Amino acid sequence: MIEVDVIVVGGGPVGLSASIQLSRLGVRHAVIERTTVVSPHPKSRLLNPRSTELMRLWGLEQAVLDVGVGIEPKFFFGKDLVSPWDQVFEPAASMRDPLTLSLSPCAVAGMLVSQDVLEPILREAAAGYDTADVRFGWEAEVIADGPDGVEVRATRIGADKADVFRARYLIAADGAGSALRRRAGIGVTGADRTLEAISVLFRSDLTKIVDSPAAFFALCNPDTVGTAVIAPVDAHGRAALLGRPKVMDETPLDQIDWVAELRAAVGVPDHEFEIIDVRAWRATVAVAESYRSGSTFFVGDAAHLMPPNGGFNMNTGLQDAHNLCWKLAGVLAGWADESLLDTYDRERRPIALYNAAEAVRNLKTLVDKDETGRAAMFRRDHYVHPGLALGYRYTDGAIAFEPDQSREADWEVGTYAPSGQPGARAPHLWLDDAQETSLIDLAETGFVLLVASDPRGAWRAEVDRVARAEGVPLRLEIVGGRARPNPEGRDFSALYGVGLDGAVLVRPDGHVAWRAGDQGQARQLEVGLQAALWGGPTAQELRRWPAPA
Missing domain, CATH: 3.40.30.120 (Glutaredoxin)
Incomplete structure (x- = not known):
């Protein structure tokens, strides 16, 4: 049996952030993650200023800046990429004055960096500490859970090898379907299937169509994409179409010609696209009814789900981990009382409920067809959230x-x-x-x-x-x-x-x-x-x- 202080189940951005913070606090722990490769889809694209400050504290800010695309100055709204724009919006323009820039040592508007390039940085950082036993390609199973701690069997996927870990505490970062949360019998509040959509990841030189960088292109064309977003992912031509094109109502996903759909979306019938991957997803709002069950604490997607617009969910999760880890370290070291751990739920769950409500408000404006909804799309606080982040x-x-x-x-x-x-x-x-x-x-x-x-x-x-x-x-x-x-x-x-x-x-x-x-x-x-x-x-x-x- 391998003795550690904490077991982290799940090695996505939030689980890895918990690992990094635990290591910096000197806490011995293990991270068990079943996947070995990072999903190619960008998923969350925005690190808000508080999360960027965490990267700074962990010595990772420059590495993240190097792979991100910065905060671009313009958002474009229109029918396609070649028709006259309905609106060109610069939400970050008001973020450049000296007073606003003084609010954080990092970019107050945050950083545009997709999860698929952020996660490898966090993986390397987490694995670099002697206090961490980080395992990718291992399945975790809780085999004992009591007042004195937890035991987890870690099994190497595809191999006849298993280890048993024992720890005082467990951090459940096992994602949206959280088997650990279900095992604990903890339900969710606010569960609501708000939007079913598609993410089409592609590679294309969009500068042949538009010559100005953008955080995203918001398209509204009932004859093609409906309401959708084209979001650049990196500086190497990768981008994603996010939305629910009209064709999804008529044709099975595996029969859709996505190159043709993208050409219709941008308005250029012969533009070149390379399809990298297509993934259906569901924008869901749900917050766990409790963030703690005995020795187990829920973070990230295991604790809350929010629509992807605004990047609220991952950023909320990173700050979950930051809040929890110092408390675990204090109790383990003996300078904090066990009752301190109950404040994790009392502090973080209300923040998740607040952020989820804001994410839903933002999502509704993206699909609202009336003038009130369209006007809301052009508000600065629809895209830039310094009050919410800081x-x-x-x-x-x-x-x-x-x-x-x-x-x-x-x-x-x-x-x-x-x-x-x-x-x-x-x-x-x-x-x-x-x-x-x-x-x-x-x-x-x-x-x-x-x-x-x-x-x-x-x-x-x-x-x-x-x-x-x-x-x-x-x-x-x-x-x-x-x-x-x-x-x-x-x-x-x-x-x-x-x-x-x-x-x-x-x-x-x-x-x-x-x-x-x-x-x-x-x-x-x-x-x-x-x-x-x-x-x-x-x-x-x-x-x-x-x-x-």
Whole structure:
């Protein structure tokens, strides 16, 4: 039997991201994935800015940039690729001003990178850590599951070889049909077959038809494609037709001449196309009724399904993994209570429900034929979601909430207002150093207390005392004089909403756990940290607790 701390079942982008994060936290684990090759279909194409920040933290940002197609400036809407355009839309144009660019160390509009080229990067990265036993081409079967952990038999597909792994916890990243979720008897809410469609992956030189790059071409022609999208996948001529052409209502898929359909779609009867693959798919909305069953935690497609437009599902899954892994690491290391793991569901499931509702709203505008729907297609927040990607807050969970703080999902999808409120992603500011360090780089494998200044040394003394008392990876960063103000002139204190000697406690996943307006609250640091380790009373409740003697 092979003993590890965590078993990850499923080696898609979310399972691999969990593996990378576990390794960076020093957690021994195994990844078991039944496939050996990556699907050629692009599937998700957008890494939102928060997911791009994760790539940065893992040292993968440049590798992803190298294989992606960037964020293209224009979206085209029309009947085909040769007729006059109904609309040429530049949703990213407003993302280029200095203030917007200052919201993240990465591209605020995110990156266009298809899953089929992202996944090999994540595979190589995950397999490169000594803490990970990564196996592709192996089938996983849970053979024991109890309060003390799980046992999984891993069988090499096509070979007479099997190993048994034992772990304290299991991460179920086994996809949309999640056998592990079904085994646990967990249902889904909101399951709805919203759209049946096709993905036709092809190779063609579209620059012979159009001379301007595009994030996608949205086509509406009831005589050919109906409502569909042609989405460039990479810089080498690969693209995909996504939609439900009229021919699907009349002809079996295996009898359709897809070259002829593509020629009709683009409006050029002799244009050359090479069909790479054709795949039917179903846009489904579903969120698991619970993200935990005993020692098993559900992430990615095993936890939620959303329509593909906007890239919400994969990005939500990557942040599921980021949220869960530090909590597992803390419990395994003994510095966090087991109850912390219940906050994974309390924090991430509401985000999935919110994102799923937004994905459905977007999908409806793509197929809506009236003027209201068409107008919605040209809204900036239909395509660019900085508020959803960077501005969401946890409204329950391992957070010391402030007494007057809203516990509602009241952020805007299309705009992001940086905030140091507990539950929010800690805002980005550049540090004045030669390493191009961002404040978001400072808390990845442990807690960090960000302070504007520490004139009497009270914060340093308290951090040292609390770190020893709790056994928690916690360090102090004095950033007031090092963090460069944003283009509006807002410095660390202004952006985070604290005084000149105030402090903000940031969790290992980059979210604010607690903040103090001034140094007079230094003795409350320990109870603020305990809220982040035990499941989060409000700050008002914390103030009723006695400060440590």
